[in-house]
Amino acid sequence: MRVNSLAFRLFAASALWTLVVLPITGWVLNSIYRQEIERVFDLRLDTAWWALVNLSVSPGATTPREPTATAFGDPSYNVPFSGWYWQINPVDPAPADKVLISTSLQGEQLSLPKTGVTTPLGSAYAVVDSIGPQKERVRMFSKILTYGDGAAAKQYRYIVTGNLTETDVTLLRFRSTLWLALSLLGAGLVLATFFQVRYGLRPLQQVEQGLGDIRSGKAMRLEGELPTEIVPLQRELNALIKSNQDIIERARTHVGNLAHALKTPISVLTNEARSDKTPFGMKVSEQVGIMRDQVQHHLDRARMVARSGSLGGATDVKPALDALVRVLSKIHGEKGLKLSATCDDQLTFQGEKQDLEEMLGNLLDNACKWAKARVEVTATRLPPAKRGQPAMLQIQVNDDGPGLTEAERAVARQRGKRLDETKPGSGLGLSIVTELVGLYSGKFDLDRSELGGLSARLKLPAA
Amino acid sequence: MRLLVVEDDPDLKRQLVTALGEAGYAVDSATDGEEGHFLGDTEPYDAVVLDLGLPKRDGLSVLEEWRRAGHKFPVLILTARDRWNEKVSGMDAGADDYLTKPFNMEELLARLRALVRRSAGHASSEIECGQLRLDTKSARVTYDGSPIKLTSHEYRLMAYLMHHKDKVVSRTELVEHMYDQDFDRDSNTIEVFIGRLRKKIPVDMIRTIRGLGYCLSKGEDAG
Numbered sequence: 001m002r003v004n005s006l007a008f009r010l011f012a013a014s015a016l017w018t019l020v021v022l023p024i025t026g027w028v029l030n031s032i033y034r035q036e037i038e039r040v041f042d043l044r045l046d047t048a049w050w051a052l053v054n055l056s057v058s059p060g061a062t063t064p065r066e067p068t069a070t071a072f073g074d075p076s077y078n079v080p081f082s083g084w085y086w087q088i089n090p091v092d093p094a095p096a097d098k099v100l101i102s103t104s105l106q107g108e109q110l111s112l113p114k115t116g117v118t119t120p121l122g123s124a125y126a127v128v129d130s131i132g133p134q135k136e137r138v139r140m141f142s143k144i145l146t147y148g149d150g151a152a153a154k155q156y157r158y159i160v161t162g163n164l165t166e167t168d169v170t171l172l173r174f175r176s177t178l179w180l181a182l183s184l185l186g187a188g189l190v191l192a193t194f195f196q197v198r199y200g201l202r203p204l205q206q207v208e209q210g211l212g213d214i215r216s217g218k219a220m221r222l223e224g225e226l227p228t229e230i231v232p233l234q235r236e237l238n239a240l241i242k243s244n245q246d247i248i249e250r251a252r253t254h255v256g257n258l259a260h261a262l263k264t265p266i267s268v269l270t271n272e273a274r275s276d277k278t279p280f281g282m283k284v285s286e287q288v289g290i291m292r293d294q295v296q297h298h299l300d301r302a303r304m305v306a307r308s309g310s311l312g313g314a315t316d317v318k319p320a321l322d323a324l325v326r327v328l329s330k331i332h333g334e335k336g337l338k339l340s341a342t343c344d345d346q347l348t349f350q351g352e353k354q355d356l357e358e359m360l361g362n363l364l365d366n367a368c369k370w371a372k373a374r375v376e377v378t379a380t381r382l383p384p385a386k387r388g389q390p391a392m393l394q395i396q397v398n399d400d401g402p403g404l405t406e407a408e409r410a411v412a413r414q415r416g417k418r419l420d421e422t423k424p425g426s427g428l429g430l431s432i433v434t435e436l437v438g439l440y441s442g443k444f445d446l447d448r449s450e451l452g453g454l455s456a457r458l459k460l461p462a463a
Numbered sequence: 464m465r466l467l468v469v470e471d472d473p474d475l476k477r478q479l480v481t482a483l484g485e486a487g488y489a490v491d492s493a494t495d496g497e498e499g500h501f502l503g504d505t506e507p508y509d510a511v512v513l514d515l516g517l518p519k520r521d522g523l524s525v526l527e528e529w530r531r532a533g534h535k536f537p538v539l540i541l542t543a544r545d546r547w548n549e550k551v552s553g554m555d556a557g558a559d560d561y562l563t564k565p566f567n568m569e570e571l572l573a574r575l576r577a578l579v580r581r582s583a584g585h586a587s588s589e590i591e592c593g594q595l596r597l598d599t600k601s602a603r604v605t606y607d608g609s610p611i612k613l614t615s616h617e618y619r620l621m622a623y624l625m626h627h628k629d630k631v632v633s634r635t636e637l638v639e640h641m642y643d644q645d646f647d648r649d650s651n652t653i654e655v656f657i658g659r660l661r662k663k664i665p666v667d668m669i670r671t672i673r674g675l676g677y678c679l680s681k682g683e684d685a686g
């Protein structure tokens with residue numbers, strides 16, 4: 001996923017939202033839970049405190065009565081160093097004064113810290129979080145009660161503690177569970193977003209692939225059922241492509257018309273200059289020759305480009321081959337050539353009829369120009385070299401002419417090269433074949449023929 | 464030998480007419496399809512050079528109609544359209560050869576010579592009749608190896624007779640194939656030219672066949 005992409009934007013926005021919302025949710029849940037835990041904790045301490053008061057105060061007594069261990073409701077106060085303690089001690093201790101402590105204190109005494117003591121609104125006692133004898137965290141409820149009247153009055157501090165560490169552990173456990181759950185939820189959401197984005201944007205990939213097909217010539221327009229949001233885009237794209245094709249088509253027609261229109265004046269100039277042997281005439285001759293090649297070159301290019309738009313269609317090889325053989329027999333009939341063609345039945349070429357005719361026509365024409373007496377054409381279907389590879393067909397044109405050397409064969413396929421200026425023709429034949437074969441990803445070889453002359457071999461995709 | 468050139472470009476038409484005239488042909492020309500069709504339909508040409516992109520009427524349809532009407536003269540298509548499928552449709556419409564612009568005049572002449580010869584049934588570019596030889600390539604006539612000087616009209620007459628050697632050729636036929644349509648035809652001039660030819664080759668090679676015409680053959684003595 002690239003940074004500058006729709007998918008990344010959607011994904012990042014969603015992930016960011018998740019990452020902000022989940023911690024806040026976690027924090028809120030944690031707070032609520034802690035408050036609840038503390039409320040229950042405080043309630044328990046409150047109960048214990050009142051129990052302690054009820055058990056120790058008897059009407060008319062001047063000193064607190066020691067509560068019996070069993071009478072105290074909460075068994076935690078009997079467990080040694082449980083963090084749940086109570087203590088009743090005189091505020092101004094006289095030597096004879098006894099400090100009453102819970103069993104759980106095991107003889108230790110609690111002391112009230114000097115700072116941090118608060119008296120919550122509406123409660124009877126002061127509250128402070130402190131440290132117990134075992135360094136455990138405890139919460140103390142403390143209040144001073146006065147026994148006796150007047151000079152005999154004596155103040156006693158009542159302290160009840162609860163074990164905060166237990167609460168801390170519970171909270172910690174809750175918090176880790178909460179964070180784990182939330183992390184899983186977050187990861188799940190992020191993952192879900194990722195797939196949502198991919199799924200939601202898949203039609204765009206379809207569009208991309210469709211456009212690629214158009215560019216590579218596999219399709220003429222953007223096809224397929226697309227989501228409603230993209231349909232207008234599809235429609236506009238197709239209209240754009242259509243208008244583009246129209247423009248190209250017009251431009252191509254113009255190129256063709258221009259080229260064809262130029263050919264007649266070029267003919268006139270060629271003929272006029274040919275009879276003029278002055279340097280001027282020679283110069284015109286030479287330049288007109290260049291013009292002729294240029295016109296032909298650009299005409300071919302325009303056609304070639306036209307082809308690359310649509311390589312579809314299947315062409316029967318036999319009718320095309322037969323027509324060409326018929327024509328060439330007529331044109332080269334004077335030489336008494338024997339022009340024979342054998343073609344597999346049902347052999348079809350994956351491509352345009354015009355292109356096949358152009359390739360075959362040029363090869364056959366060349367063969368006929370050079371052959372002494374015989375030209376043979378064989379068109380066969382080739383079994384695919386490997387499974388899954390496209391089927392190919394092979395067309396071989398053999399003649400019994402003088403043939404070409406290896407070096408000549410390389411030169412022959414280049415544009416505008418003519419090995420022998422005495423034979424008529426513009427010399428463009430083989431280079432057109434090379435280009436067309438390239439367009440169809442085929443192969444074009446020149447070799448020595450069994451008949452003695454040149455053997456031209458085409459390998460083209462079969463349909 | 465009389466040819467028809469159907470070409471709409473005035474300069475090219477002029478060049479073709481000139482070059483073909485210099486090569487020894489009598490040449491008629493037309494600038495559009497209708498005129499071309501009419502001429503081909505009514506005059507006995509030995510060959511036709513036909514452009515395809517013509518005003519008024521398309522060259523292919525002209526050709527097809529000539530063939531339907533049974534005209535057998537060879538037709539060479541001269542066009543800027545150089546695709547093979549265009550060649551195929553041209554040839555299938557009844558053309559005998561196909562030349563694409565821009566072209567070499569020499570090549571056009573060579574192809575026309577071949578067409579004319581083939582339609583008269585001769586395979587080689589040289590036609591022999593006893594000691595008499597016609598080289599269609601160089602437009603030269605020799606007898607027993609030594610060249611015979613001929614004016615252009617004499618050459619046309621000789622060439623036509625040689626192409627149709629051993630056949631009786633009527634005087635009208637000779638007139639029709641020797642002169643273009645603008646020429647003031649007088650069949651008596653044929654007799655004059657025959658007389659001149661007879662002075663340059665053995666007299667008995669051209670025989671007069673009463674009421675029918677002339678026949679060029681080896682002759683009794685020669686060969």
